[in-house]
Amino acid sequence: MLRFLGLDRLLRLITRSLMYLWVRVQVSPNDLELLGIDPNRPICYVLQNRLLSSVLVLEAEMSHLGMPRPLSSMRRFGLREKHSLICLTQEHRNPLAKPRHAHSPRLVSLMDAVFEDPTLDVQLVPVTILWGRSPDKESSWLKILFADSWATPSALKQFITIILHGRQTILRMNPPISLRQLCDDTQSSERSLRKVSRVLRVHFRRQRTAAIGPDMSHRRTMRSDIIGSDVVQAAIAKEMETHDVTRDVAEARARIYVNEIASDYSYPVIRFFEKFLNWLWTRLYNGVTVNNFEVIEKHVADHEIIYVPCHRSHIDYLLLSYAIFTRGYMVPHIAAGANLNMPVVGSLLRRAGAFFLRRTFKDNFLYGAVFNEYLHQILSHGYPMEYFVEGGRSRTGRLLPAKLGMVNMTLRSYLRDHKRPLVFIPAYIGYEKLMEGGTYIGEMQGRPKEKENLFSLVMSIRKLKKVFGRVHLSFGAPIYLDQHLDTHMPNWRADGPAAADSAAFIPTSMALGLEISTGINASAVVNPINLLSLVLLSTPKHAIDEDQLAEQVALYKSLLAAVPYTERVTLTELDGPAMVAYGEELKILQRRKHPLGDLLYLHEEEAVLMTYFRNNTLHLFALPSLIAVLLLQCGDISDEELLRRVKSVYPFLKSELFLRWNEDELADVVAQYIDAMIDLKLVNRTRSGCLAPPKVSSEEYARLHILSRGLRQTLVRYHMTVTILNQRGTGKLTQQQLEELCHLLAQRLSFVREFSAPEFFDKGLFKGFLDTLKALGFIQVCGQGTIVFDKRLGGLAQEALEVLPSGIRQAILQVTLITDEEVNIALDALEASKERKKQRAAAKANS
Structure with missing residues (x-):
């Protein structure tokens, strides 16, 4: 209607005038003569995407430079085209729509004209318009978030982008491409059309890659590969038969699942998160420490990496990616529960690399096929990945048994295609205070689990005024999948994908899950709060003399130093008195003045919360605590009898706490602990050669008694x-x-x-x-x-x-x-x- 009344030009003029009250454009190159554009031959500008703002900018700048305007007709050259502009692609936003690769009607028309008239040539002039400078030069969070990216923006996002970046807009013109030259190479109009489209697509991809980095969004680059794969096509056929639907309906459902699952990696959003997390860590924590990062540096170049951290808090998602990105490596694609796919938050997480999965999809074979294929695409393209083998956040502080769904899918994908060696990197994450601590305790006491929602997230902002100590991230020993398969499935290379159906597959997967869990615990970080909780929760009323507390935590540290659990376990650098002072600084310890010496204690609520931090590192003290229990109950005991009793209990401790020693290693390990406890005067050697606890009236006996209570529950x-x-x-x-x-x-x-x-x-x-x-x-x-x-x-x-x-x-x-x-x-x-x-x-x- 506007076009019929002639109002479309007026509307464009008004819009452009309003936009140019703010927009400032830098045209590159400064001298257009260097491009070699011939004004006597037809010119047709090419934009990658159809955006009104880009068209108006191009129209205004070409008019200022005296060049033919993109919205002018090409009739003076004998062509019927009303405009001198081609938009190469147009984003399809309907997830139900099939992806179409139709060529621009104007390009088709120009191509036909060139084939009909041997003397005609058309100059295609590619134009790239970038709204804003490179994100790494921006200082504003919003400017980073709305910087130019690979995705075609919505009208709202483009409007905000113009407001934020309009004064740093770059219009980059490129040398013309001769349509006649491209046509002369082929005899078919259709083949020439495909060639021109391909040349233009490659050109824009290179231009945009140089400006903003590569396109890493699986949603754009893998969708058609996933739908077209044999596995998904077989599932679509089954969906048609099972639910009596047409192929179009079944494929539409598959595309919906891809959109529901796939990440939409965006470098500007990653940069936004980096700045946000720099602010958050400063506001919320006293710092972030990262240990054993060299294991990543060693494997990132020639291995497919899967990060498998423990899951303690929602902060885990952010922490690991932040530590990796700030050290110059690619953020992993993270498997996140569908419950986190909330409005706004889910979109941001998706652009930061998260892909979403449902809790269970056993009864939905089409969803399962799409998800498995998506996972395979990530792995086969060599992208790093992260998932939590526990399945959910631990509410007790203990490492939960591995849930093998993602592990099974990883194994099947690797058996199907293993171009690069794959390595699992366990990661231990330790906190000194938890944002979700109160929620966890309530759930353990029977309160229904709270469903994640935007309101609860906004309400949690109140906690940003609190201090939560330091956060610790430690990477464990790498687990090479090739070696694991060689041990548990020796014929896996010869069997190929069929090995996934063999009887050895499930035991292999279970062994891998156990190895990952053991590797996480073997890279623990022992912070002051872990040691303070171990001591105070081992006292009858969670109270102790200040000096005794300092001596006991120092004793625990000495014990771990004397018999290292693994070389990757990291101990706090603080001494006993400093650890006590740190506990008071975080307002965990309460002080009661007394003439005979101050007492330190835990409030009842705080004592319940502290069990979480005790459980984080309880596995490191399991054997010395068991030895202390046996010594106190048995009195004099021989080394052989002590070892026999340890062996009778150890299988249960090993299973529950994911301890690393096999039974045949116990004799040496127990001997090492006994020697260390003798050196620390916790154990005496009698004249007959037996082991015995110290005298009941001694300080050492009290210390041994506290050590024994760590394992009592x-x-x-x-x-x-x-x-x-x-x-x-x-x-x-x-x-x-x-x-x-x-x-x-x-x-x-x-x-x-x-x-x-x-x-x-x-x-x-x-x-x-x-x-x-x-x-x-x-x-x-x-x-x-x-x-x-x-x-x-x-x-x-x-x-x-x-x-x-x-x-x-x-x-x-x-x-x-x-x-x-x-x-x-x-x-x-x-x-x-x-x-x-x-x-x-x-x-x-x-x-």
Whole structure:
């Protein structure tokens, strides 16, 4: 209608005049004669994308320079074209639409004219318009975020870009391309058209790469490859058959899944995050320390890298990428839960390299095929990747058992195609205070898990006024996938993709998950808060004399230095008094003045939170703590007997804490710890050659006693579980029922004793212990689903009983002495509670 009334020109003139009140354009090169443009021959300008702002800028600048205007007609050269402008591509924003590669109608028309008239030639003049300078020269967050990128911007984003960058706009003209010369090389109009389009696309890609860096967005560069792959096409055919839909509908669903999953890597957004995180770390933390980064530098050039960090906080996503990017390496593409794909936040994370996956997609084979193919495309193109093998954030501070979904998909992709060697890099992330600490404790105590949303994120900004100490990132020993497969699947190279269907695949994947978890723990960073929590939570009322606290944390540090867990474990540089002062500075420790010496203690709420930081490094003290327990309970004991008792408990500790030693290494390791504890006067060697604890009245005995209590809750859980099994009898309970019963009884015991930490009655820990009992053959699950066992379990219960103080033994016996009727009532109540929760969830979903 506007064109019919002749108002379109007026509207463009008004828009251009308003825009040029702000926009300033630098034309390059300064002397257009250097380009060799012949004004006596037809000229047609070529822009990569159709943006009104770019067209208006080109129109204005060509008019100022006395050049033919892009919106003028080409009729004076005998051509029918109303404008002298070609827009090479136009972004399709509808995810349901098939990607089209149709040529510009004007280019088709000009090509036909050149073929019809042998004397005609058209000069195609490529023009690149960049809104803003290179992001690395910008100082403003917004300017970085809205700098020019590969994606065609929306109208709103382009408007903001003009406001921010309009005064630094660059118009870069290039030497003309002879359409006649390109046509003379081919006999077919269609082939010439494809050639011209290809030449122009390559030209613009090179120009934009030189200005803003390479296009790393999988959403633009991989979408057609994913949809066209054999795997996805087979899934589309199955979707058509299963759901009785047409191919267009099935392919549309596949494209929706690609858009839902794929990252949209943007260098300006990465730079924006870098500046934001520089501000955040300064505001929130006392600093970020990175250890063992040389392992990345060694492998980044010739290996496909998968970073596998532990998952403690939402900060993890940002921290690892920040540490890598600021050291000059490419940010990995990060597997993130679909729950984080929130409005605004999800878009930013996607442009920072995140790709999103659903919690489960077992029943959606098309989604599974698309996701697997997307993962394979990332790996086969050599992009670094990051995912959390735990699956979710740890609520207890302990490393969670590996969930093998992503590991399995990685293995299948590598078996299918392994152009470059692949290496897993475990990474340990340690905090001194947690933003989510209060939320974690609430969830452990039974509060429903909070769903991530934009409101809760905005509310968390209040915490930016708090100080959260330092953050520690440490990279572990590399795990080479080739070597792992050679060990567990010797024929994998010959079998190729078929190896993924072999019987050895699942055990290989499980072994890899365990190796990753062990590698994470083997690169731990021991900070002052870890040591302070270990000591204070081992005291009856979480209170201790100031000097005694300083001496005990210094003792722990000395013990770790004397027997290093691995060479990659990093110890705090602070001494005992400095660690105490640091705990007060972070307002974790409270002081009570006393004439005989000040006491330091934890508030009850703070004590619960501190269990998280104790659990971060509990694995480093598991063996010395167990040795201390045995010495205090047994008195004089021979080295052989001590080792035998350690070996009886060690498999359960190894499974729960992902300890690194095999059973045949225990003798040497235990001997090293004993020598170190003798040097620290925690253990005495008697004349008969036995080991004995110090005198009860000595300071050393008190220190040994505190050391022993670090493992007490773990041993209590073990003993309580086997006690309940023995009391109930073989074949009476299913594993799920036993886990529920242990959970309830542990809750009761925590009220009777000082085990106030919610992780003491965590169902996951009981499940892990029962799984280890099954793996070792102490229990079995029969056909009816109940647990059966023999006399060996009774012997295990007796051994566990002997390492606990008499008061705790009595408390466990009292709590576990319940009748079958009471057990059934409790389990029925739990089932009813679960059913009510399901009904409420279903009603909420339907509403």
